[in-house]
Amino acid sequence: MKNQLSIIGDDIGSNLLERKIVDKTKTTTYKIISKDVREFHFIIPYDERVELGQIFSIKDYSVKDDEITFLARVTDIQHDSNYDGKWDTTLKGTAFYDEDQIFNRVVAEPLGCITFNKKMGKKEFKKSKTIPLKFSEVEKASLDEFRFLTEKMGDLEVGYLRNGSQVVEEIGVKLNSEIMDHHMGVFATTGMGKSNFMKVFAASCMKKASMGESKLGLLLADPHGEYLMGSAKNNTKGLLHLSEYKNGLRCYSTNNKNAKENAEVETLKIGIRDINPTDILPLFGEWRPAQKEAIEIMDSENAADWLESFKENRELVIKDIHEKTIEVIKRRLNLLLRYSYIDEKNSSIDKIIKQLKEGKVILIDMEGIKERSELFLLSLLSRRILDEYQKDSLDNDKNTCLIAIEEAQRVLGGGDGSISGFEIIAREGRKFGVGLCAITQQPKLVDKLLLSQFNTLVIMGLGDRNDRKCLEESAKQDLTTLDVEIQTLEKGEAIISTLKVPFPIPVTIHLYEDYIKQLKEQDKDLNRSSRGKKLVRPPN
Numbered sequence: 109m110k111n112q113l114s115i116i117g118d119d120i121g122s123n124l125l126e127r128k129i130v131d132k133t134k135t136t137t138y139k140i141i142s143k144d145v146r147e148f149h150f151i152i153p154y155d156e157r158v159e160l161g162q163i164f165s166i167k168d169y170s171v172k173d174d175e176i177t178f179l180a181r182v183t184d185i186q187h188d189s190n191y192d193g194k195w196d197t198t199l200k201g202t203a204f205y206d207e208d209q210i211f212n213r214v215v216a217e218p219l220g221c222i223t224f225n226k227k228m229g230k231k232e233f234k235k236s237k238t239i240p241l242k243f244s245e246v247e248k249a250s251l252d253e254f255r256f257l258t259e260k261m262g263d264l265e266v267g268y269l270r271n272g273s274q275v276v277e278e279i280g281v282k283l284n285s286e287i288m289d290h291h292m293g294v295f296a297t298t299g300m301g302k303s304n305f306m307k308v309f310a311a312s313c314m315k316k317a318s319m320g321e322s323k324l325g326l327l328l329a330d331p332h333g334e335y336l337m338g339s340a341k342n343n344t345k346g347l348l349h350l351s352e353y354k355n356g357l358r359c360y361s362t363n364n365k366n367a368k369e370n371a372e373v374e375t376l377k378i379g380i381r382d383i384n385p386t387d388i389l390p391l392f393g394e395w396r397p398a399q400k401e402a403i404e405i406m407d408s409e410n411a412a413d414w415l416e417s418f419k420e421n422r423e424l425v426i427k428d429i430h431e432k433t434i435e436v437i438k439r440r441l442n443l444l445l446r447y448s449y450i451d452e453k454n455s456s457i458d459k460i461i462k463q464l465k466e467g468k469v470i471l472i473d474m475e476g477i478k479e480r481s482e483l484f485l486l487s488l489l490s491r492r493i494l495d496e497y498q499k500d501s502l503d504n505d506k507n508t509c510l511i512a513i514e515e516a517q518r519v520l521g522g523g524d525g526s527i528s529g530f531e532i533i534a535r536e537g538r539k540f541g542v543g544l545c546a547i548t549q550q551p552k553l554v555d556k557l558l559l560s561q562f563n564t565l566v567i568m569g570l571g572d573r574n575d576r577k578c579l580e581e582s583a584k585q586d587l588t589t590l591d592v593e594i595q596t597l598e599k600g601e602a603i604i605s606t607l608k609v610p611f612p613i614p615v616t617i618h619l620y621e622d623y624i625k626q627l628k629e630q631d632k633d634l635n636r637s638s639r640g641k642k643l644v645r646p647p648n
């Protein structure tokens with residue numbers, strides 16, 4: 109009887125054991141334990157460390173013909189235990205016990221899944237529409253699992269993929285020049301690496317242009333005079349230091365001294381006939397409605413020589429406009445004509461537009477000029493560029509163009525419309541292949557509708573909650589779960605959300621000074637390997 113019972117007991121026991129143990133690996137850590145399609149949870153030993161932003165992979169081979177690997181990014185890490193209430197955190201007594209009952213709970217957001225259909229022999233990355241089998245194993249994502257990203261990348265390298273704070277050097281992050289007319293925004297608190305990013309981006313554009321492979325003309329205006337030669341004070345280098353690819357760069361400066369000292373720099377000239385009456389609006393402070401109206405009347409007359417004739421006789425005839433209003437405009441026009449870059453005979457604009465169409469990087473160095481003068485120049489150049497691109501809008505093969513504006517909140521705030529040329533580009537530029545690259549530390553000051561036109565977002569450390577909120581609301585990809593990560597980004601770290609890449613990617617942006625060293629090395633290798641063969645480069 110006893111034997112029989114014990115056999116039954118054993119049977120029951122083994123049955124129970126079989127029923128209970130779903131996972132026989134004898135560990136509960138690094139296994140999916142909950143929660144839903146949008147959020148996975150797993151636990152790790154209390155003394156092990158994972159980081160926000162780190163990417164894990166979860167393999168699920170429960171469906172016969174498919175191998176699914178989910179990728180998920182850590183969005184939160186919490187202290188947790190098997191005890192209800194606050195047993196493990198109540199500070200009473202002399203020691204903490206039960207280390208096997210306490211752990212860290214990791215919350216991860218699914219990025220998507222790589223499915224491998226064994227029958228078809230095909231691997232694909234898709235959004236995940238299901239959850240991994242419960243207790244599926246969680247591992248640190250391997251290089252192989254990131255490889256699919258390389259197919260999604262464009263042609264302009266800006267950095268390496270980042271996994272938590274680890275750099276994955278094997279996966280270069282490249283932006284796509286063909287979608288730059290869908291506008292790009294570069295956002296970061298001061299000192300977090302905006303200028304460095306722009307120089308790295310420009311260097312990649314220069315490389316492409318120099319090799320005759322560019323599909324994008326980049327207009328880079330630099331009010332601080334740091335892109336040309338860098339800054340000795342901050343020990344940074346400029347675009348001219350990338351001499352190997354200088355064929356892809358053209359520099360203009362409003363500062364005569366820079367042009368004299370540097371054979372590669374031309375003095376910027378704005379021809380008197382390039383200027384339309386409405387172009388002068390950003391150049392001076394407030395305009396009264398009557399003054400604006402007068403300027404619009406002048407503009408509607410479409411007289412190409414209006415400023416020339418004013419220069420000659422210093423008189424203005426505007427029908428039905430009060431004398432005092434005309435006096436103000438005359439005074440302001442006299443001031444305009446004293447700007448050193450205004451020229452009666454020569455103009456750099458047609459040349460700049462031609463070079464942009466060839467896919468070159470155009471650097472407009474505006475060192476030392478006043479803010480209003482900078483905005484006047486930029487808005488005039490942008491208007492002319494848009495007009496010219498509009499003319500050949502039927503040419504589908506032409507290069508796109510990107511106009512970069514520093515402190516973009518000044519001109520994209522959706523204000524009174526006086527400098528709305530940039531807003532027109534943000535709204536309509538893409539139809540003609542002209543994009544805006546807005547660089548700002550305060551995206552919250554950019555008009556929300558305009559912000560939503562930006563299809564590539566380069567987000568570096570942003571401390572202000574309202575700035576992050578604005579971006580989250582207007583981004584094409586969901587950034588809400590990355591809020592904490594964006595707050596904790598270090599200098600040079602970024603999240604990039606862009607078209608054709610399936611999720612916002614964590615990036616370590618190259619440090620410009622290191623990147624140009626790397627490009628110079630690559631150029632040497634290229635020359636070495638082509639010795640014997642004739643290396644054909646486009647003419648200077």
Ligand SMILES: Nc1ncnc2c1ncn2[C@@H]1O[C@H](COP(=O)(O)OP(=O)(O)OP(=O)(O)O)[C@@H](O)[C@H]1O
Pocket residue numbers: 296297298299300301302303304305342344549599600601616617618619620
């Ligand atoms: N990708 C990077 N890797 C390493 N260090 C970086 C990186 N980007 C920027 N830095 C460091 O941060 C400093 C400030 O960078 P940068 O001038 O680009 O910031 P910024 O956002 O343009 O600042 P500001 O708003 O003041 O113009 C650089 O001099 C450099 O030391």
